[in-house]
Amino acid sequence: MIKVQIKDAERFLDQKVSTLQGRVEDVHDMIRNKSGLGNDFLGWLDLPVSINQEELARIKKLKEQYKDLDCLVVIGIGGSYLGAKAGLEFLKTPFKKSKPEIIFAGHHLSANYLKHLLKYLNKKNYAINVISKSGTTTEPAVAFRLLKQHIEEKYGIDEARRRIFATTDKARGSLYQLAKNEGYERFVIEDTVGGRFSVLTSVGLLPFVFAGIDVDGLLNGAKDAYMDAQTPDLKKNQAYLYAATRYLLSQSGKDVEYLVNYEPRLTFFAEWWKQLFGESEGKNHLGLLVASASFTTDLHSLGQQIQDGKRIIFETVLNVKKTDKLTIPWDQNNLDQLNYIADKEISYVNEQAMLGTKEAHVDGLVPNIVITIGKLDSYHFGYLVYFFEIACAMSAYLLGVNPFDQPGVEAYKKNMFRLLGKK
């Protein structure tokens, strides 16, 4: 389960968060009745209780069929990449090599990265999962063209075709067409599920299954978050409580929300979260600027600015209750002067760092929302995914924007295509 604490945020507001209850109820109804802006894209809403079991079974079968792979190359960008990457980082044991190794590509246009990836794959037994909802995104398309050629040369056309799995639209787009022509194993991203809301579809599930993640646990977490979000009551619905609090903070002059963690495994979760909220709310010249920080690391770089720079920031701290047990050893000489914390657990020291930082930042007029989760396991990953998705829908609707489109992304693409001479 998770807990949202707003007392160190609410004290900076002129009004109690509970005063938004009426509006929250209206938006809740709007989401449920599918009557708000972008309502065609609410297919993710019931995903935790309507997982495509046929696809999940096919994914598990594929994994069984290719159990000796060294690597699975997952090609995708944005919502077709960040959820899987965030999940793998959230759940990985540091320094433990996974088999197959999950390698991501197509999330940038670095020749350096791609060249070395191709070289690396020369000696690896590998397969490809190419993911693109539109099927036309340049970055994954470029990476896939290179990798398709590589895998065909390595295994021959027929075996290559068996080793390429495509996750895309069910009836449209160039990836769909290519996958159909070549006879690749296909998985569907429904029209009603936007990229950044797609992690609980085959977009996330295929990489998760191949990585050996406990997908049932993950889906149980998402399901519990789904059940907990059935009520609009701010006293019970923690996701709405978070959404309403960040909305009021934005209305009270805060422009930047930092998602803060004290566990490096959460760093990529913040990247997923940034796309979710940034692409959903950053439109019509509105929306909080979303940023992230990994503490205590970034306290030694960004800490100064957060404490003492422009007073436009608030923090949402992701606090993990249970971590590994490891105590700081006693040292006879004590030259590093650490004996005052000898025999203490490192997690205890980390917790005191968190409490001390919160106190300092709140004293420095940086409001804090704290979201506490039990531990870094698949259940909590699944829970947080749905928690933030439903919070994002609530938050964007409170702000008055369509949470589900991203018209602004086209501007750079248009210029790039013009510069590249695309007809």
Ligand SMILES: O=P(O)(O)OC[C@H]1O[C@](O)(CO)[C@@H](O)[C@@H]1O
């Ligand atoms: O899955 P696709 O269609 O390749 O899109 C990838 C990402 O690119 C965007 O469409 C923006 O261009 C995101 O919304 C999306 O998550």
